[in-house]
Each structure stands twice: as C-alpha cells, then as structure tokens.
Amino acid sequence: MNGSAPYQHAVIEVIEQEAPSMPQDGRRPSHQRGKGRGELCFRTPGGLQAQYPAVVGPDEHHRADGPFRRRTVRLAEGWEVVQRRLPREAATAEASDLLEREIRGALVVFRAYQDSRHAVLFPMLAGYDLDADEPFVLYPERSFTPLPSLAGSASLDQQRGIGRDLVLMVRLLEGVGLVHRGLSPATLGWENGRIRLLDLSGQARVGRPRTPFGQPPWASPEQRAGVGDADARDALWSVAQLMYYLLYGRPGDADGMAPEFGEDRTVAPVLAPAFAPRAEQRPRPGALLPLLACPDPFQLDPPLPDPLDPGRQEFDRQLATKRRDLGLPPPAMVVPNRQRGAGAAGGGRRGRWPFGGSRGRGAR
Amino acid sequence: MTVDGQGAEPGVVLCPYCLDPVRYDPAALYTLDSSNRYQKLTSRRGANPYHVDDELRRAFQRCPGASDVGEHYIPVPYLTHGRPLTVAMVGSSSTGKTHLLTAILAQIIRGGLDDHGLKWRSVNAAMHARFRERQVQPLQRGEVLSATHQPTFADFADALLISGPGFTCPVAFFDLDGESLTRTDRTTRFLAGVDAFVFVVDPLLALRLPQLDQLRERLGLRVSELGDPAFATVLDRIPRTGKYLDVTAALVVSKSDLIRFDPPADEWLSEPSQAPLSPRLVWRESRDVYAFLQHHGGTPWLRPFMDCKRCTLHFASATGAQARDSSFPRGVRPRRVLEPLLAIFAMNGLLGAGAADPVGL
Numbered sequence: 001m002n003g004s005a006p007y008q009h010a011v012i013e014v015i016e017q018e019a020p021s022m023p024q025d026g027r028r029p030s031h032q033r034g035k036g037r038g039e040l041c042f043r044t045p046g047g048l049q050a051q052y053p054a055v056v057g058p059d060e061h062h063r064a065d066g067p068f069r070r071r072t073v074r075l076a077e078g079w080e081v082v083q084r085r086l087p088r089e090a091a092t093a094e095a096s097d098l099l100e101r102e103i104r105g106a107l108v109v110f111r112a113y114q115d116s117r118h119a120v121l122f123p124m125l126a127g128y129d130l131d132a133d134e135p136f137v138l139y140p141e142r143s144f145t146p147l148p149s150l151a152g153s154a155s156l157d158q159q160r161g162i163g164r165d166l167v168l169m170v171r172l173l174e175g176v177g178l179v180h181r182g183l184s185p186a187t188l189g190w191e192n193g194r195i196r197l198l199d200l201s202g203q204a205r206v207g208r209p210r211t212p213f214g215q216p217p218w219a220s221p222e223q224r225a226g227v228g229d230a231d232a233r234d235a236l237w238s239v240a241q242l243m244y245y246l247l248y249g250r251p252g253d254a255d256g257m258a259p260e261f262g263e264d265r266t267v268a269p270v271l272a273p274a275f276a277p278r279a280e281q282r283p284r285p286g287a288l289l290p291l292l293a294c295p296d297p298f299q300l301d302p303p304l305p306d307p308l309d310p311g312r313q314e315f316d317r318q319l320a321t322k323r324r325d326l327g328l329p330p331p332a333m334v335v336p337n338r339q340r341g342a343g344a345a346g347g348g349r350r351g352r353w354p355f356g357g358s359r360g361r362g363a364r
Numbered sequence: 365m366t367v368d369g370q371g372a373e374p375g376v377v378l379c380p381y382c383l384d385p386v387r388y389d390p391a392a393l394y395t396l397d398s399s400n401r402y403q404k405l406t407s408r409r410g411a412n413p414y415h416v417d418d419e420l421r422r423a424f425q426r427c428p429g430a431s432d433v434g435e436h437y438i439p440v441p442y443l444t445h446g447r448p449l450t451v452a453m454v455g456s457s458s459t460g461k462t463h464l465l466t467a468i469l470a471q472i473i474r475g476g477l478d479d480h481g482l483k484w485r486s487v488n489a490a491m492h493a494r495f496r497e498r499q500v501q502p503l504q505r506g507e508v509l510s511a512t513h514q515p516t517f518a519d520f521a522d523a524l525l526i527s528g529p530g531f532t533c534p535v536a537f538f539d540l541d542g543e544s545l546t547r548t549d550r551t552t553r554f555l556a557g558v559d560a561f562v563f564v565v566d567p568l569l570a571l572r573l574p575q576l577d578q579l580r581e582r583l584g585l586r587v588s589e590l591g592d593p594a595f596a597t598v599l600d601r602i603p604r605t606g607k608y609l610d611v612t613a614a615l616v617v618s619k620s621d622l623i624r625f626d627p628p629a630d631e632w633l634s635e636p637s638q639a640p641l642s643p644r645l646v647w648r649e650s651r652d653v654y655a656f657l658q659h660h661g662g663t664p665w666l667r668p669f670m671d672c673k674r675c676t677l678h679f680a681s682a683t684g685a686q687a688r689d690s691s692f693p694r695g696v697r698p699r700r701v702l703e704p705l706l707a708i709f710a711m712n713g714l715l716g717a718g719a720a721d722p723v724g725l
Binding site for chain 2: 043047048049091093096100101103107108130131133156178205307308309310311312314315316318319322323324325328331332
C-alpha cells in the first residue's frame with residue numbers, strides 16, 4: 001500500500017521490573033511493570049483498536065491446539081481472557097489461515113448471538129490481532145466441567161440437556177452458515193446445566209468443499225475423508241458419537257452406530273439416524289430439535305434481513321437496464337436461493353447482520 | 365487495439381501513446397544501446413534467422429505519429445501479434461494501484477494463468493526485467509513500493525504477450541500516479557485509447573466504517589463522499605458514443621485486508637481461485653461488492669459500473685496485510701488479485717467465449 005503509515009501492532013512487551021497492583025476501579029494505570037506485565041493491543045469484535053495493561057500467564061500447549069499456544073492474560077480492568085496465539089516459529093501460511101478462519105467464524109458467532117439467550121453455548125470473541133508479530137485471538141475465561149468427567153455417569157436430565165444443547169448448537173451454527181468440525185469431549189464443557197463449546201477453531205463454512213479434518217470416532221466419515229461439501233449434518237454425527245460416549249463412558253464405533261446405542265430410551269431414538277454414513281442421509285438439526293423438546297430457534301424468531309440485500313437488488317436492476325439498453329436479453333444469472341435460518345446447506349451463502357453484535361441476525 | 369476497433373485495416377494498430385495508427389515497418393526499427401539510447405537498427409541480409417528473430421523481439425519501432433507527444437518508440441512484438449489489449453490502473457494517489465498491478469503481475473509470473481489455459485512471455489525482455497527488479501522483487505521481499513512518479517509521458521509499466529488456443533495478444537499495463545490521472549493534458553491522451561480499466565477503490569477513502577477511523581486519522585485521510593476524482597476525470601476522457609462507454613472495466617476494492625472480517629468481503633477473500641473463471645461467481649462477487657460499496661460508501665464510487673458497458677466488481681488485497689515501518693514484516697500474501705484481470709480477459713475475449721461471455725453483463 002503506497003504511503004501507508006506505521007500501524008500500531010499488538011504485542012505484549014514483557015517488562016522485567018517492579019509491579020504495582022492491578023487496578024480495581026476500571027482506571028487504566030499509565031504503566032504496569034513486573035514479570036509478565038506489559039501492554040496488550042488488540043482489535044475488539046467491533047474492529048476498533050484497544051490497548052490495555054496486561055499480566056500474562058505461562059504458556060500452555062495442548063496437543064489439540066496444534067501450532068498454537070494458549071495462556072491466560074489478565075487485563076487491567078480485571079478481565080481474564082484466554083489468548084490463543086501463533087508463535088513466530090510456527091507461523092506458516094497454513095497456520096495463519098487457520099487462525100484467520102477461526103477469527104472469521106468467531107466474529108460471525110459473536111455478531112449473531114452475543115446478546116441472545118444462546119450466547120452461553122459459545123465462546124464469545126473478546127478480541128484479536130492478525131497483524132501482530134505473533135497473531136492471536138482472545139476469548140473470555142470461562143469456568144466449566146470437562147465433558148469427560150460426565151462420561152458414563154451423566155444423569156438422565158444431563159443426558160437430555162446435553163443432547164438438546166448439542167443439536168441446538170449445531171442448528172445455531174448452521175443458521176449463520178457454519179459447521180463445527182471438531183466437536184469432541186476435548187472441545188466441550190458443561191456448566192450450570194448447559195453445554196459450553198470451548199473452541200471455535202474447527203469451524204468451516206457450510207457448502208464449501210470439505211478438507212480432511214478430525215479424528216475418529218468424533219468426526220464423520222465424509223469429514224475425515226474430506227470429500228464433498230461441508231454440511232451442518234457433519235456435526236450431527238459428532239453429536240451422536242458424543243451422546244454414546246456420555247451414555248457408555250467410552251468412544252463409540254468410528255464407522256457407525258454401536259448396537260447397544262439402540263437400547264437407550266433417552267436420546268437414542270432421536271439421534272440414531274445421525275449415525276447414517278453420509279450427511280445427506282441424516283436428519284436436519286432443525287427437524288431434530290422438536291423431538292428433543294426444543295423449538296427451532298429460527299422458527300421462533302426469524303433472522304433480520306441482510307442490510308446489503310437492497311443493494312444487491314439495485315445491482316440486478318442496473319444490470320437488467322444495461323442489458324436492455326444494449327439490446328440483450330435479461331440476465332441469465334439467478335439470484336442465490338437463500339435459506340435463511342433454514343441453514344445454508346446446498347451452498348447457499350450465509351445470511352447475517354454484518355456489523356455490530358447488538359443487531360445480530362441470528363436467533364435471539 | 366485496431367483502428368476503430370472493428371473492420372480496421374489488417375496489421376494496423378493504434379499507437380498506445382499518441383493514438384495514431386501504426387503499421388509494422390521493418391525499415392523504422394531501433395534498438396536500445398547500453399546507454400539506453402535508441403540506435404537505428406540496420407537490416408542484415410543473410411543473417412542467421414534465429415539472430416534476426418531475437419533482434420526483433422528486442423527492437424522498437426519509432427512511431428511516426430503526433431509530434432506533440434514527443435518522440436516515442438513501440439516494442440516491435442506489440443505491433444506484430446494482432447490486436448493489443450491496453451489496461452490502465454485508475455485511482456488517486458496511495459490507493460494501492462501500483463501494489464495491485466505488481467501483485468497481479470507477480471501472480472502471472474508464478475503461473476497464475478496456467479490453469480486458465482493461457483501462457484505468457486514479455487513483449488520486451490528488458491522492460492519486463494526492469495519491472496521485475498523495481499517492483500515485483502521488492503514487493504516479494506516485503507518492501508513497500510514507492511509512489512509512482514509523475515511522468516511527462518505515459519509509458520507502459522510492463523507488457524506481456526498472452527497466448528491461448530489459437531491466438532497471441534499483446535497486453536500492456538499503464539500505471540500512472542494519481543495526480544497525473546486528473547490532468548487533462550496530452551500526457552493522459554492515451555486514456556482515450558485504452559481498452560480496459562482497473563478502477564481502484566481505497567477503503568480508507570470510500571468506506572464510512574468506524575473501524576477504519578483510527579487508521580484514517582493516523583494517515584490524515586478523510587472519507588470522500590464524492591468518490592475518487594481520478595475516476596471522474598478518466599471516465600470523462602473516454603470517448604462516448606452512446607449511453608455507455610465502450611470499454612471494459614473492473615472496479616476493485618483494494619487493501620481489502622482492512623475489511624477482511626467484514627461481510628461479505630470476509631467470504632470473498634477466503635474464496636480460493638477457481639479455474640476456469642466462473643461467470644456466475646464473478647456475477648455474485650460483483651453483486652456483493654456493489655451492495656457493499658453502496659451501503660458503506662456511496663453511489664459516486666460506483667460510477668465506473670454505471671458508465672462502462674461491461675464492468676465487474678471485486679475485493680482484492682495486494683499484500684494481505686498492512687505495512688509497518690515501510691515494510692510487510694511477515695511478507696506479502698496477495699488475495700484475489702488475479703480475478704479482476706481474468707474478468708477483463710474474459711470481457712475482451714481472451715478466455716475463449718468472446719462476446720458471448722456473460723462476464724460483466
């Protein structure tokens with residue numbers, strides 16, 4: 001870019017000096033000093049740049065994080081956030097693309113659901129910086145019970161609640177054109193009677209070609225093979241496997257439904273069809289929800305229209321006029337059939353409110 | 365470009381500088397000496413045909429046309445390969461024209477046209493080598509390119525011979541600085557003969573998005589409610605015979621890394637390139653960019669679409685990130701830079717379907 005001025009980049013500068021106490025009244029101290037202290041610059045979900053004094057915890061590396069490192073960062077206002085960052089030495093183009101995709105999906109979820117009753121299901125983006133020396137994404141710290149601690153011991157109510165929440169989560173993601181490819185015991189928690197998704201890094205856009213992703217038995221066969229186009233029903237396979245795991249305390253059959261699952265009378269009657277070998281043979285998440293005593297959120301509350309749609313229609317009119325003036329027949333192109341709320345399956349583009357979370361287009 | 369486009373005398377093309385008709389004349393050839401001075405090329409009877417061929421590839425022809433433009437020379441391959449296509453980058457200073465053109469040519473050098481059934485070679489090896497050395501290589505090293513200088517004469521930035529099934533076409537790229545584009549003197553006379561335009565929209569000048577305010581403030585820029593003055597000057601310079609200008613155009617929101625998380629730019633920037641070019645995808649992207657620019661910018665920014673007979677709209681980022689301290693410390697990662705040129709190729713019949721190609725209409 002010609003003439004671009006230096007850009008203020010997000011870095012944590014760790015300064016090894018004395019440390020005053022964290023401010024408790026929302027004031028920002030002019031400078032914080034001490035081991036692991038510095039300034040954290042990042043973009044808020046609204047895209048604005050923020051800068052806060054920060055105290056940085058030690059790096060953690062979980063196998064599931066791949067090239068990323070995770071650590072807790074305490075910002076001056078007392079907020080604790082989890083930072084997932086890409087270390088310099090691991091910054092390949094592929095890893096950068098993964099992080100960018102995660103942020104893109106996290107912003108979609110944030111804009112759609114941050115003010116809704118469904119917000120509790122998702123990690124709500126706190127900030128990001130993709131232009132930093134070590135790019136990162138921030139999520140608020142959340143407490144949860146790891147799902148494996150419920151495996152084989154979940155009560156009937158918990159089983160029903162978890163099954164309902166998982167399908168609801170798949171449906172809500174479908175509603176904004178996303179599918180989570182990494183639903184597994186490692187990416188889910190349980191708190192206050194609700195499921196919590198812990199990680200958005202595995203999401204992909206519905207309708208886009210699949211790439212091989214995920215581990216058996218959690219990832220569906222077509223997802224592991226990376227064939228065809230991503231479908232919200234890819235994640236329903238994972239939901240069915242997770243429910244088997246909760247019921248029996250062990251991973252299920254990577255190739256289909258384990259026979260004993262059919263004996264269950266809580267969620268199996270609803271979720272057994274989700275073990276179908278191909279996504280298109282599985283029921284749609286919106287059709288399963290009523291069977292789990294949960295209304296389809298998009299039938300209750302249809303999403304708001306996309307504010308860009310009038311502009312698209314204006315484009316169509318301008319193009320039609322141009323063709324008529326030039327003696328050409330009307331445009332052959334057909335307006336994409338949007339299935340708002342009904343999911344973007346079939347390659348439809350996701351519909352959502354583009355700016356600001358308070359007017360998110362997802363179900364409230 | 366042939367004279368009057370259609371039905372012109374075979375072998376005659378328009379001089380891209382003075383717009384006078386020129387025919388290849390083996391008796392008016394020159395070559396550049398080591399001091400970059402033009403020296404008359406004398407024909408050598410009985411010379412090795414391979415040597416002659418090589419000499420012609422490096423030769424220039426002095427244009428006999430309008431003297432008010434000054435003495436000027438045209439690379440011989442530009443005159444001997446049929447109807448040329450001229451492409452001009454349009455936009456005010458610092459909108460990203462030079463970075464975009466450089467990224468486009470870098471993508472071509474990397475083989476970006478191969479999947480579309482096209483091959484390329486330079487029209488003039490020395491000119492192309494200069495462009496590589498001064499533009500492409502620095503950008504690949506992550507350097508911010510310096511602003512285009514103000515010329516007294518509009519010269520090619522680079523020119524390529526594009527070959528496809530059964531044809532070879534010279535394609536010349538013009539990249540003038542923003543100030544020159546708003547001049548109406550003879551320096552920009554060439555604009556009247558250009559076939560295709562890439563109108564470059566700078567998000568910082570066009571979009572009222574609040575997340576761009578901090579950067580705008582830092583750079584001392586303001587949103588322009590009236591669009592880009594360079595667009596208006598150039599569009600007014602193109603001869604108009606009817607309701608629409610008989611040129612092809614691509615309207616490109618450059619520096620789209622600044623809006624990479626704003627829908628629908630977020631989706632398009634992550635869309636992998638597809639071969640062959642899909643008219644349907646081009647139409648969908650055009651539709652989205654139109655709506656985006658209308659919603660966040662304003663109608664004046666869409667004037668190229670309104671005025672030009674065939675126009676496509678695109679999101680692109682030449683570098684994939686913002687510069688820091690005059691460089692791109694993590695290197696450059698261009699996004700969707702070739703699509704606007706491919707759309708221009710499609711609209712000018714270089715991708716096979718010719719006038720029947722629905723791209724841009």
